[in-house]
Amino acid sequence: KAGVTQTPRYLIKTRGQQVTLSCSPISGHRSVSWYQQTPGQGLQFLFEYFSETQRNKGNFPGRFSGRQFSNSRSEMNVSTLELGDSALYLCASREGVNTEAFFGQGTRLTVV
Amino acid sequence: KNEVEQSPQNLTAQEGEFITINCSYSVGISALHWLQQHPGGGIVSLFMLSSGKKKHGRLIATINIQEKHSSLHITASHPRDSAVYICAVGQGGSNYKLTFGKGTLLTVNP
Numbered sequence: 001k002a003g004v005t006q007t008p009r010y011l012i013k014t015r016g017q018q019v020t021l022s023c024s025p026i027s028g029h030r031s032v033s034w035y036q037q038t039p040g041q042g043l044q045f046l047f048e049y050f051s052e053t054q055r056n057k058g059n060f061p062g063r064f065s066g067r068q069f070s071n072s073r074s075e076m077n078v079s080t081l082e083l084g085d086s087a088l089y090l091c092a093s094r095e096g097v098n099t100e101a102f103f104g105q106g107t108r109l110t111v112v
Numbered sequence: 113k114n115e116v117e118q119s120p121q122n123l124t125a126q127e128g129e130f131i132t133i134n135c136s137y138s139v140g141i142s143a144l145h146w147l148q149q150h151p152g153g154g155i156v157s158l159f160m161l162s163s164g165k166k167k168h169g170r171l172i173a174t175i176n177i178q179e180k181h182s183s184l185h186i187t188a189s190h191p192r193d194s195a196v197y198i199c200a201v202g203q204g205g206s207n208y209k210l211t212f213g214k215g216t217l218l219t220v221n222p
Contacts (some may be wrong), residue, residue, distance in 0.1 A: 037153075042215065043198065056208070058207050092155075105154040107155060
């Protein structure tokens with residue numbers, strides 16, 4: 001089975017722009033969750049989707065949004081980028097409730 | 113106070129040494145995860161456990177639910193074990209959420 005695939009791997013954007021990141025989960029996994037990793041805050045939960053429904057959301061402003069498609073692929077969007085949004089964005093997929101999480105390689109976003 | 117505390121923050125060992133990384137948490141959990149992150153960012157899930165002990169090769173993870181504490185042990189450490197080890201607690205059922213510790217940077221010298 002292919003692992004969790006995130007695209008793109010690297011991205012440079014300008015303040016004020018918006019960005020869309022993509023995550024393809026392991027085949028058969030219906031849960032996709034997103035995380036932000038920064039040197040200062042470490043790893044923080046953004047949101048989780050299961051069967052196209054957002055089930056949980058972390059403490060992030062409304063500029064951060066996401067969605068999940070019927071094939072379980074997920075996208076997250078950040079609008080009006082700020083310098084502080086520079087981070088490694090990771091997604092993880094799970095088969096179901098209380099199952100192991102498998103992480104992608106991440107997308108490194110730099111906002112200049 | 114963070115919900116998940118790891119110690120130590122940094123650990124340097126000589127090849128062959130036995131290593132222990134500790135994780136304490138202050139919330140009710142469904143499961144605890146140990147993750148490994150190498151430079152470059154990718155995260156690998158090492159263990160997911162909700163009770164007792166699990167072993168995979170030279171890695172052993174234990175959890176004490178009553179004391180809200182978990183340990184990750186590496187026997188016969190090797191330079192390739194050098195990485196950041198992250199403890200994360202999972203909460204909720206259908207709305208599962210991971211809360212992470214700050215990580216332990218392990219360096220194993222040859």
